[in-house]
Amino acid sequence: MVVKVAAGIIVRDDLVFVALRSSEQHQGDLWEFPGGKCEVDEEPAHALERELYEECGIEVKQCTPFQVIRHDYSDKSVELHFFEVSDFDGEPHGKEGQPVKWVTRPELTQLCFPEANVPIVEALTQKSSL
Ligand SMILES: Nc1nc2c([nH]c(=O)n2[C@@H]2O[C@H](COP(=O)(O)OP(=O)(O)OP(=O)(O)O)[C@@H](O)[C@H]2O)c(=O)[nH]1
Numbered sequence: 001m002v003v004k005v006a007a008g009i010i011v012r013d014d015l016v017f018v019a020l021r022s023s024e025q026h027q028g029d030l031w032e033f034p035g036g037k038c039e040v041d042e043e044p045a046h047a048l049e050r051e052l053y054e055e056c057g058i059e060v061k062q063c064t065p066f067q068v069i070r071h072d073y074s075d076k077s078v079e080l081h082f083f084e085v086s087d088f089d090g091e092p093h094g095k096e097g098q099p100v101k102w103v104t105r106p107e108l109t110q111l112c113f114p115e116a117n118v119p120i121v122e123a124l125t126q127k128s129s130l
Pocket residue numbers: 003005006007025026027031032033034035036037051076078080114115116117
């Protein structure tokens with residue numbers, strides 16, 4: 001079974017917002033682009049809006065599909081729908097108590113992300129992206 005996930009690359013002033021996954025979560029203690037699992041029959045864009053409100057307290061106003069990545073972890077297969085979120089209401093924060101930060105795109109390469117995110121970090125650190 002493949003788990004469908006929506007995740008948001010929240011961008012403002014050329015900074016990107018990232019959050020730390022808790023140690024209890026799958027791929028714990030790694031940085032992530034906030035988001036979560038789609039519910040049954042839920043469109044990824046809808047899941048994105050719901051999850052970013054739940055986890056970061058923002059209302060998405062503008063988002064663009066960025067990349068879809070299918071990845072098999074040893075314990076789980078995921079299909080990650082990444083979106084660029086370029087406009088939103090509210091100030092993103094760790095609404096569930098998770099550590100968060102804004103980083104420059106080059107700084108993304110210094111952080112540990114789940115394996116599935118490697119192509120995303122590469123795309124974001126290429127000069128012409130976003
Ligand atoms: N949100 C998010 N999940 C990611 C990323 N990369 C990645 O492999 N995942 C995987 O996608 C899956 C779903 O994410 P999630 O744990 O955030 O789901 P959720 O918010 O619904 O969480 P919950 O099950 O704790 O309620 C996890 O297996 C996680 O390891 C990422 O950048 N952001």
